[in-house]
Amino acid sequence: MLTRIDLRDTDPDARDLAAILPRADLDVAAALEAVAPLIEDVRVRGAAALRDAAERFDHVRPEHLRVPASAIERALADLDPAVREGLELSIAHNRAGHAAQLPVERVTEVVPGGRVVQRWIPVRRVGLYAPGGLAVYPSSVVMNVVPAQVAGVERIALASPPQAAFGGLPHPTILAACGLLGVEEVYAVGGAQAIAMFAYGAADDDAGGGLLCERVDVVAGPGNVYVAAAKRAVRGAVGIDAEAGPTEIAVLADAGADPELVAADLLSQAEHDPNAGSVLITDSPALADAVDAALERRAGATRHAGRVRAALTGPQSGAVLVRDTDQGLAVADAYAAEHLEIHTSNAPALARRVRNAGAVFVGPCSPVPLGDYLAGSNHVLPTGGTARFASGLSVMAYLKTVQLIEYDAAALEALAGPLTALAEAEDLPAHGEAVRARLG
Template sequence: MIQTIDLRGTRPTPASLLAAVPRALTDVATASDVAADLINDVRLRGEEALLDQAERLDHVRPAYVRVPLFHIEEALDGLDPSVRTAIEETIRRVRLASAAQVPAGVTTTISAGAVVTQRWQPVSRVGLYVPAGKAVYPSSVVMNVIPAQVAGVASLALASPAQSRFDGRVHPTILAVAGLLGIDEIYAMGGAGAIGALAYGVADIGLAPVQLVTGPGNVYVAAAKRLIRGQAGIDSEAGPTDILVIADDEADPLLVAADMVSQAEHDELAAAVLVTDSVSLARRVEARLTELAVSTTHSERVTIALGGTQSAIVLVDDLTVAAAFSNAFGPEHLEIQTQDPDAVLERIENAGAIFLGAHSPVSLGDYVAGSNHVLPTNGQSRFSSGLGAYTFLRPQQVVRYDRDALHAVAGHIVALAQAEALPAHGDAVTARFVDEA
């Protein structure tokens, strides 16, 4: 069912590891033309385009694109008490962890009268995207909203697709969680068109453009985020999920397989990878995967994901190579289930979130760990990070020099300006000391 990649007997180079990494046969670029058409349609026709796209892609024409308050109130009233309790605990934990992500401002005195202050300024308006395709993601509301609120973002707009089984409304659980968090600017719109609407605004529904768009989605959402970058910032091009487990012979094969299946149930393109130095464990995990794939609720989806080119059991000689392979893969979720997980952790450079030991499954991070589950996929953890309060903050340097401090470096500025053939730069400084000249 799942392929095996055997790297034993080799000391692979970083380049050969990258070549060995299993990936789905998809590319965000392939969805760009479709995404661009949807975005341009929204820019030209506004609300009517959003309604038409919902009817064609979500199979329902919502009565409202801008969600009325009574929809939120009704959703809150109907929220299952056990779900509400779980969401409130998730909110509490994510708020605690997010608060630790806000850097402190620092003031540095360079010399007498010369001060540079590093401050962190939140963007003022953010668009949050919450998908609702094969599953519903109220937890993603929490993961998007809480870090933005902690960072001090003043204006938040949330978009989620209209649901045909709820008569064109946004899924009621998503609405209810948004209501719990005090979000009342919500739009029933999904996919690439929603990303374009957030970035460029839609005047006829009162949607003002945002400065930053965050949140996961399918390949068309990822393509749209790539296209609007420059008009607005983005967190990352989050696409189908992935999990990589580094395990040795001490790991429980049932737990490893269960964690791989938990991510495979998201999407047929989800990646589930085990990297191990134990042939015995590999065989036992493969057997467990076969058992679980048949018995799990989303059996067909899981079977396709595990059998895809993006999933694999990778055999290596030792855990040093396992860590090197993981760094090349750049997992969204990395689990380390070994006898000494901290020793492996020391070799890890690239990962969206890391889960240590048998009792820290990815499912914990998806919900109530306190960490954020909006993470870079498709190897992007090699150069980017997951969502956090810092995503919504911009570092700004505030420079304050008095006359004496500027005078002390005036000669240096003039010398450098002349060296760069930009004499007016030097003149802007010497003009402040004309009386002395």
């Protein structure tokens, strides 16, 4: 089922590997052209443009762009108790996992009487996006909101597409997750228009010209290619977390791996999207054959069989044969997967050697779905090979660093000579004069 790529007799460098390995084609530039007029329309016309976009793309014209508190309360009251328990566990585990990421303030005495204080300050307001396309993701509400709350963000707004089946409101499970987290500012707005609303704010002429949504400082949350393109367009007006693409998993496995577990995990990501990537990296052709057989059987029996087969047989998925686990690790680093599972005899040691991955899942009892929901890690992760330089969503997305510089007179005087010399070397004499003015 998976296309084979045999690298056992080759030794390409990392740049060559990246070109050889399977990957979804995400044309953000083309999507940017498509969303640019929509973003401008929202910037100029505000809520009127949001309603028109909902009618065009979501096939419903919401009565309320801002979700009434009563709808959130009703969704929470009607939530399946088992789903509520799962969400509450996810919230608790993620609060613990993200609290460990908080940096601490540090004071460094650079010279006697001269110190620099490293502060971490949360942004005031964030706009979070929860998609609602092929699937509904209350877990993404948790993954976006919890780190913002742990970081200390004062005001959190969330948008999710209006659903015709629910009277123009977002999916009830999304609203229930917001209720559990205490998020009261929720919008029935989807896609690129939601990103534009957060970036520029939106007035509501139907409400007498009042403000529907205040602009935010940071936009975060996964979405389709048009959401990614909208984030690229508004970057600079606001901060963004990342431009997320289709989900992907790589599994690095040796001959001792269980092919049923490997197949189950590859399939678990394939059910997200026909463009999802599932990649096996192994030094065992026998394992690759067994995984293929297991995938054939499992793909036919799963609920989203058509979506799964499209993903597994697409150009973004494949089985890569390598000489040994060392070459396998090089391939994994070149691929820089959003999710990397390690099913080898020395999995913990090998995991410590991984350089490029959004998150690493170590051993047979740590499947990616654990990270999707309850592990305490974040599931909003870099895709498309961007794990070479980017990290998963964390409290750091909502924090900014500010340095406090405090020197006394003696410390300043001790540095006046070298500082003036540097200022003169750069032909900026007023810099040196600003120091001498303090020294009498």
